[in-house]
Amino acid sequence: MATYVFSDVHGHFGTLDRLLERVSPSSEDTIFMLGDMIDRGPDPISVVKCCHDLPNATVLMGNHEDLMLSYYASFDDPDEKSIAEANWLINGGSTTKDGLRALPADERVELARWLFTLPLFAQTEVGGRRFLMVHAGIDPMRIPQGITNWDEGAIDQLVGEQFRDDLMWIREDFWGLPTGLVNDKGEGPIVIAGHTPTRYLDYMADAPDRPSLDEKGLCQMVRVGACEQTGGVADRWNIDCGCAGGYGFGKLLMLRLDDEEEFYEPVREGE
Numbered sequence: 001m002a003t004y005v006f007s008d009v010h011g012h013f014g015t016l017d018r019l020l021e022r023v024s025p026s027s028e029d030t031i032f033m034l035g036d037m038i039d040r041g042p043d044p045i046s047v048v049k050c051c052h053d054l055p056n057a058t059v060l061m062g063n064h065e066d067l068m069l070s071y072y073a074s075f076d077d078p079d080e081k082s083i084a085e086a087n088w089l090i091n092g093g094s095t096t097k098d099g100l101r102a103l104p105a106d107e108r109v110e111l112a113r114w115l116f117t118l119p120l121f122a123q124t125e126v127g128g129r130r131f132l133m134v135h136a137g138i139d140p141m142r143i144p145q146g147i148t149n150w151d152e153g154a155i156d157q158l159v160g161e162q163f164r165d166d167l168m169w170i171r172e173d174f175w176g177l178p179t180g181l182v183n184d185k186g187e188g189p190i191v192i193a194g195h196t197p198t199r200y201l202d203y204m205a206d207a208p209d210r211p212s213l214d215e216k217g218l219c220q221m222v223r224v225g226a227c228e229q230t231g232g233v234a235d236r237w238n239i240d241c242g243c244a245g246g247y248g249f250g251k252l253l254m255l256r257l258d259d260e261e262e263f264y265e266p267v268r269e270g271e
Contacts, residue, residue, distance in 0.1 A: 001026075003126050003257040005133060007034035007194030008062070009051075010244040011041020011095055012267050015252045016050060019265035023254050027055045032122055034194045035062020035135035035168070040092035040244050042271060045099035048111055061118035062135040063168040063195065067091055069116060092244075120167045121159050123152055126257040129190065132159065132181070136195035137174030137236070139166045143181060150181070150188050171196050172204040178225050179235050186231030194240035197250060198222045201238060209234055218242065219250040221262055243267055 004025055009016050025031060033051050037059070038044035051059050067088040074080040089097070100108050121134040130150055132138075142162055147154075158181075159167070166174075175196065182188035196204075198212040198219045209223040219242035223234035241264065242250015251266040 001028045001030065003030045003032070003124060004254050005032040005034065005131075005192055005239060005257060006252065006254045007135070008036040008197075008240040008243050009033075009041070009047045009252060010036055010039055010064070010092075011044035011047055012243050012246070012252065012271060013041070013043040013046035013050065014271040015243060015265050015267050016047055019252050019254055019263060020050075022265065023256075023263050029056060030124065031055075031057040032124065032133050033057060033059045034133055034192070034239070035060045035118075036064045036194065036244070037062070038068060038093075038096040039064045039088075040095065041246070042095060043099070044096040045103065045111075048115070052111065052114055058122045059118055060122060060133065060135055061115075061120055061168065064091065064093070064096075065115055065118060066168050068093060068096060069112075072112060120164065123155060123189070124257070130155070130188070131192055131257060132189045133192045134159070135168050135193065136166070137170045137193045138162050138179060138191060139170060139173055140177045140179050141173070142166075143179060145180060147181065147183070147188065155181075155189055168195070171200075175201055175205040175224060175236065175238070177206065178227065178229050182230040182233050182235040184229060184231050186233040188235070190233070190235055190237060192237045192239060192255075194238070196238060197240050197242040197244065198238050199242060199250075205236075205238075207234070218248075218266060219245075220264070221253055221255065247271070 071084040074084045224236040226234040241253045247269045254263045
């Protein structure tokens with residue numbers, strides 16, 4: 001049994017479909033999807049359906065799902081609805097809105113109900129290391145110093161005290177500081193997040209482990225934060241490899257946590 005994690009497909013179903021076919025996770029494997037299934041790309045509804053149907057998958061809410069749901073939750077207030085719609089569409093929501101409108105009503109309602117239930121974070125333990133997964137990151141300033149208890153319940157409580165918006169929207173304040181979850185002996189959970197295409201870490205990340213672009217100029221995974229304070233452990237891993245930017249900008253990553261092997265699929269022209 002293996003554990004896989006991916007994020008930020010942004011409507012590029014063709015890319016996701018090829019990557020899943022190549023990686024071929026089994027029905028006994030565990031999969032975590034860290035949000036932003038929708039918007040920008042041409043086929044967000046197929047991405048949502050695919051993620052919904054993946055066996056043994058935990059799907060988190062991203063900021064784009066949050067934008068969509070804010071729009072659908074605002075129908076009783078015309079002013080709020082107008083603002084929510086503008087916020088969603090300016091962030092690439094038109095393909096998702098059109099795709100949902102084309103669905104039969106019962107299927108649209110079923111998917112919407114599922115999306116409203118998506119959690120904001122998840123945890124797993126692989127190879128003796130605990131991983132905390134969230135769409136955007138956490139606010140290190142809201143993590144108390146001197147943590148000694150890293151069991152699942154204690155971490156749930158710490159993350160539960162974070163601001164909801166930070167879990168889906170934070171950028172610089174997360175990537176620029178140690179989380180406080182990993183001590184100077186290298187003990188504690190690593191945070192895996194997406195949301196920020198790795199190309200932008202050049203302007204905000206402390207101690208990246210490699211360039212944000214590969215030899216072809218496309219985004220690649222970056223581990224951040226290895227320092228004396230963390231016992232030399234990179235305490236933040238960014239797996240958003242720029243699918244949102246489409247062809248020529250990025251690719252989709254599926255990371256296998258068991259051996260840290262990275263499986264990539266670039267977005268092809270026209271998809």
